[in-house]
Amino acid sequence: MEWTSSSPFVLSANLHGGSVVASYPYDDSDPKLNRTSVYSKSPDDLFFRDLATGYASRNPLMGSGNPHCPDKETFPGGVTNGADWYDVSGSMQDWNYVFTNTFEVTFELSCCKFPLANQLPLEWQRNRASMLWFTGQVHRGAKGVVKDNETLKPIHGAKVKIVGNTHHVVTSKRGEYWRLLMPGNYSLVVEADGFGSEVVGPDVPALDFVHHNYSSMQSWLQSACAARPEICALRYGKVDRVTKLLDETRIYIMPSMNPDGHEHAYEEYQRLRTSSLPRSDPTQIVLPGRANANGVDLNRDFPDDLIPRSVLAERQPETQAVMDWALSSHFVLSANFHGGFIVANYPYDACRNPYDVCLQSSYSVSPDDDLYRNISKVYAMANPRMGHVECQCGRDHECYPGGIVNGHVWYSVRGGLQDWSYLHTSxxxxxxxxxxxxxxxxxxxxxxxxDNEESMMAYIEQVHQGISGFVLDEATGSPIVSGASEDDQKRDIRIYVEGNDRSVGVSKAGEYFRLLLPGSYVIWAEDHTSG
Known part of the structure; x- marks a missing residue:
């Protein structure tokens, strides 16, 4: 109580177990009614219901309204008024709303009061989008600073009231106020001891803060395209190839893995444009912007089987973010784009000889070398400069027929994104x-x-060659999901192709995708669950 009374909290939530529902004030029925479990409406009932509904709708179990808890309770839309559910006198939720500036909602997250530790990742997955959305709602409504007109000093403890609403908030020690409100036009009355009252009429806009998870972003983009087709893909629905590609493929774009380096490179480029240095001088233009703000070349920072395990944890934040993204998204086909030459470069970038002995510029072959050569050539041959000019960029000593090159043949790279993706993901x-x-x-x-539009289209289409499907439990017919816990062990399901040393994993939905050239193959699944 002392903490919430002394801190200018605006929005809060308390998390419980025992059911799956969003419960909002009031928790206590009106004593005048002489009955319990009656809807007890607060002055901000509409806003509270909007908060609760917004949270519940982003949690698939809560939003269903039927959490299948032992008591078999159901909640339309996954929300309930506290008192309408059951009466609670002296609750934290009601106290915060009545005696502080905080709007508080109670979220019941689990049927179990004591969920096992191995269930927590699932609970986080269910509630992550809801929590991010809920946090963003703190920016709704009206806010400002109340000052003395003569001295311009902030006024502490001034009451900020809404005409037509009996609930008020008070200003902080710095004169600040925050009043959560639904979109609309309001009359605010400000009162303070020793001062006259003042009325202002702010417009409160509608705001929506959305975390960029795939499903919500997909829905938003589809709605935006329907409303404003002129800002969306001009060829979608008109060109069969584009329509098919977008309908059947999840496409992710990362504009830059190294934003710090990009800014440095941009500044250096502006300097070079106004200098007398020849732009063709590679010694002057290669290095700026290559490293991040910590001076680390990120394309040498990925874990590699040639790097001692003792330093594997020492990753740059950008590197770790890309690794987390790749491991959680189950990508099937990727490309990263560089400048400095014109060629399609495929694994391995580093020597993968079992004895760690490779000649300089020797071919470092991967188990999928034929596949890599094929998809690289698809990209290069669709580019008028890459696949049809052997010696690029005026460098007669660097000539690669067909516009493709094995990474280690070109030059050796350890700790690169390309090799890491192939070795440690699917x-x-x-x-x-x-x-x-x-x-x-x-x-x-x-x-x-x-030059690259057709190449990118043709390359993305390669993701659909090969095999895909689900790994099912023979007894139940249900997908066997990688990462799911069984007897406190993480399931690790791998897909193998006879005659190929590389395996791929299974997604959290039980899916697998294995890129292969046309042909006949023997494949099987193995469970590598530890223990």
């Missing part, structure tokens, strides 16, 4: 060098798009 990853210039001028970007 992804098939290629590096595409798209420009001789590390700093292509803005006015040339359209020509790079024209």
């Amino acid at each position: 992804d098939t990853h290629v590096t595409v060098e798209v420009s001789c210039d590390k700093f292509p001028p803005d006015e040339t970007l359209e020509s790079y798009w024209e």
Whole structure:
């Protein structure tokens, strides 16, 4: 109580177990009614119901309204008024609303009062989007600072009232106030001891804060495209190839893995544009922007079987973020784009000889070398410069027929994203060098798009070759899900192809995707669950 009374909290939630529902004030029935379990409406009932519904709708179990708890209670939309559910006198939720500035909602997250530790990842997955959305709602409503008109000093303890609403908030020690409100036009009355009252009429806009998870972003983009087709893909629904690609493929785009380096490179490019240095001098234009703010080249920072295990945990934050993203998203086919040459470069980038002995510029073959050569060539041959000019960028000593090259043949790279993706995820990853210039001028970007548009389309289409399906439990017919717990062990289901040393994993939905060239194959699944 002392903490919430002394801190200018605006929005809060308390998390319980025992059911799955969002419960909002009041928790206590009106004593004048002489009965319990009666809907007890607060002055901000509409706002509270909106908060509760917004949270519940983003939690698939809560939003269903039927959590299948032992007591078999159901809640329409996954929400309930506290007193309408059961009466609670002296609750934290009601106390905060009545005696502080905080709007508080109670979220019951689990049927079990004491969920096992191995269930917590599932609970986080269910509630993550809801919690992120709920946190963003603190920015709704009206806010400002109440000051003395003459001295301009902030006024502490002034009451901020809404005409037509009996609930008020008070200003902080710095004169600040925050009043959560539904969208609309309101009259605010400000009162303080020793001062006259003042009325203002702010408009409160509708705001929506959405975390960019795939399903919510997909829904938002579809709605936006329907409402404003002129800002969406001009060829979707008109060109069969584009429509098919977008309908059948989840496409993820990361604009830059190294935003710090990008800013540095941009600043350096502006300097070079106004200097007398020749733009073709690679010694002057290769290094700026390559490293992040900590001076680390991120494409040498990924875990590699050649790097001692003692340093595997020492990853840069950008590297770790990309690794977490890749491991959780179950990517199937990827490409990362570089500048400095024009070629499609495929694994391995580093020597993978069992004895760690490779000649300089020797071929470092992966188990899927034929597949890699094929998809790299698909990209290169669709690019008028990459696949049809052997010696690129005026470098007669770097000539790669067909516009493709094995990474280690070109030059050895340890700790690169490309090899890490292939070795530690189910992804098939290629590096595409798209420009001789590390700093292509803005006015040339359209020509790079024209050179690479067909290549990118053709490359993305390669994700649909090979095999895909589900790994099912023979007894139940249900998907066997990787990462799910069984007897406190993490399931690790792997898909193998006879004659190929590389396996791929199974997604959290029990799906597998294995890129393969046309042919006949023997495949099987193995459970590598530890223990």
